[in-house]
Amino acid sequence: MNYLHLVPFRSEHMVLALQLFAAKYESEKNMVPALPPASEMMEVMRPRLAALVEKFPACVAIKNNTVCGYMTGIPDLKRFKGTDNGVFIPEWAHAAAGSDRSAIYSLMYEHLARQWVAAGNYTHAVSVFAHDTELHNYLFRHAFGMEVIDAILCSKPSAVPKIPGLEVIRAQRPKDLAALIQMQYELQQHLALAPIFRLGLQEPVPQSLWENNTHVVMAYYDGCPAGYMMAQMNAEGVAAIVAGTLTLSITGAYVRPQFRKKGIAAALLGKITELGEKQGATRVGVDFESTNNLADGFWLKYFTPVCFSCIRHVDNRGTDNGALVMLPPDEIGQCARRAGQWALQWLGSTEYCGKCLAFVEDALETANQLELFGGDSAAESADIYEAGNVNVMPPPGSLVFYDWEGELNGEIRNWGHVGLAFDKGKVIHAWDKVRIDDYTVISSLAVPPGSSPLRYRGWAPLQRVLLGCQRQQSSKD
Numbered sequence: 001m002n003y004l005h006l007v008p009f010r011s012e013h014m015v016l017a018l019q020l021f022a023a024k025y026e027s028e029k030n031m032v033p034a035l036p037p038a039s040e041m042m043e044v045m046r047p048r049l050a051a052l053v054e055k056f057p058a059c060v061a062i063k064n065n066t067v068c069g070y071m072t073g074i075p076d077l078k079r080f081k082g083t084d085n086g087v088f089i090p091e092w093a094h095a096a097a098g099s100d101r102s103a104i105y106s107l108m109y110e111h112l113a114r115q116w117v118a119a120g121n122y123t124h125a126v127s128v129f130a131h132d133t134e135l136h137n138y139l140f141r142h143a144f145g146m147e148v149i150d151a152i153l154c155s156k157p158s159a160v161p162k163i164p165g166l167e168v169i170r171a172q173r174p175k176d177l178a179a180l181i182q183m184q185y186e187l188q189q190h191l192a193l194a195p196i197f198r199l200g201l202q203e204p205v206p207q208s209l210w211e212n213n214t215h216v217v218m219a220y221y222d223g224c225p226a227g228y229m230m231a232q233m234n235a236e237g238v239a240a241i242v243a244g245t246l247t248l249s250i251t252g253a254y255v256r257p258q259f260r261k262k263g264i265a266a267a268l269l270g271k272i273t274e275l276g277e278k279q280g281a282t283r284v285g286v287d288f289e290s291t292n293n294l295a296d297g298f299w300l301k302y303f304t305p306v307c308f309s310c311i312r313h314v315d316n317r318g319t320d321n322g323a324l325v326m327l328p329p330d331e332i333g334q335c336a337r338r339a340g341q342w343a344l345q346w347l348g349s350t351e352y353c354g355k356c357l358a359f360v361e362d363a364l365e366t367a368n369q370l371e372l373f374g375g376d377s378a379a380e381s382a383d384i385y386e387a388g389n390v391n392v393m394p395p396p397g398s399l400v401f402y403d404w405e406g407e408l409n410g411e412i413r414n415w416g417h418v419g420l421a422f423d424k425g426k427v428i429h430a431w432d433k434v435r436i437d438d439y440t441v442i443s444s445l446a447v448p449p450g451s452s453p454l455r456y457r458g459w460a461p462l463q464r465v466l467l468g469c470q471r472q473q474s475s476k477d
């Protein structure tokens with residue numbers, strides 16, 4: 001097939017997907033040579049991506065029979081950047097190439113966003129390379145805004161002028177720890193206020209100031225605690241491309257307001273870089289909120305951005321008013337399996353002839369003690385569930401819809417047709433009898449005289465179908 005379409009991410013796509021990522025990474029490294037070599041990066045990313053696509057929804061875009069894009073994310077992050085659950089798409093979990101990159105991203109994001117939102121993930125965050133302006137534009141036009149900047153040290157502070165009364169030391173005394181804890185609290189306050197409004201950003205308080213991989217440096221001005229900077233080797237940053245065993249990640253920095261604009265943070269940076277280099281660090285990374293003007297002004301004097309994390313909050317008023325039930329993802333998978341087992345018992349039976357919707361609803365409801373809220377006909381349910389994704393094979397557990405206009409109960413209209421997807425595009429459905437067919441051949445099944453042929457309409461994920469379902473009361477209740 002030479003048109004652009006999506007398929008589920010399978011292991012045979014991994015090599016080409018990583019090549020797409022590697023190409024984008026190389027262009028970023030051309031702009032920021034301080035980034036780690038591509039070979040080092042790919043070793044880290046390969047197992048991460050493999051683990052992600054195995055566990056979570058992931059898709060691959062295909063054009064001219066080759067992979068031209070891929071996307072996946074880490075969903076179901078609790079209270080992610082707000083009160084809603086969300087999904088995070090790391091910078092290595094997506095890529096696309098070609099003159100129609102925006103179209104590829106649109107197709108992939110639309111497909112996955114539908115599943116993420118159906119599963120209750122209303123906050124979407126994505127990390128992108130800092131020099132990929134084409135992708136920034138795409139995200140800006142799709143309701144994303146920048147939130148976090150990951151940057152890498154490219155020019156060390158030049159010899160800091162001697163500041164009379166300033167002492168910059170490695171923290172090691174009990175009084176250093178006391179001052180550090182107080183100033184960490186002041187930093188939290190700063191981040192919680194306008195225009196940052198960043199709550200719950202907790203820097204790690206070192207268990208001890210002598211932890212092997214943590215460095216804390218303190219600034220005293222005329223003997224008074226004036227500021228600190230804290231860094232860790234091999235720390236988890238927002239962007240994986242600035243992490244790693246040889247990276248010193250700055251995890252906190254603060255200078256009290258009355259001591260600012262004297263070069264104290266620059267002196268702290270000089271000292272902490274020196275300590276990191278002695279421990280073998282080959283690069284220094286930092287991440288900070290893009291709304292933090294003071295941080296932005298300071299870090300960007302010395303650091304070059306390599307990743308932007310952008311965020312979108314989906315309006316969930318239509319789906320999250322407390323009346324709707326959203327089953328957890330694990331349970332949705334189990335529902336599909338139980339419904340499939342129930343349906344198989346009817347194979348060959350003519351009992352559900354002309355009652356395709358009743359058949360799938362009975363399968364889902366009886367096998368799982370649930371009550372669904374769909375349409376009165378398969379065609380109406382297809383509208384309600386917004387069946388689509390015609391270019392992607394229906395995943396197991398999804399409902400697969402067709403248009404079918406004919407006569408039922410003396411009435412001629414588009415009643416539609418529906419079945420329940422198994423593995424590899426096989427669908428169990430009640431037509432002349434309960435049968436299993438490939439979703440692509442159902443359209444060519446014989447139809448009653450005078451009715452229209454079956455026409456494929458697409459599928460709806462089970463998450464969407466079960467949105468708003470109610471658990472049936474057991475007789476014991």
Ligand SMILES: CC(C)(COP(=O)(O)OP(=O)(O)OC[C@H]1O[C@@H](n2cnc3c(N)ncnc32)[C@H](O)[C@@H]1OP(=O)(O)O)[C@@H](O)C(=O)NCCC(=O)NCCS
Binds near residue numbers: 190253264
């Ligand atoms: C970000 C922060 C640590 C910078 O600390 P600082 O000690 O003021 O930083 P410096 O003095 O080294 O540099 C700040 C500015 O003062 C200027 N400066 C330095 N020495 C100066 C001097 N002697 N006279 C006048 N200006 C001077 C620098 O050129 C720099 O200018 P710029 O902002 O126009 O780029 C501080 O503002 C802060 O604590 N902010 C709140 C907490 C925070 O956001 N932390 C970062 C979390 S990621």
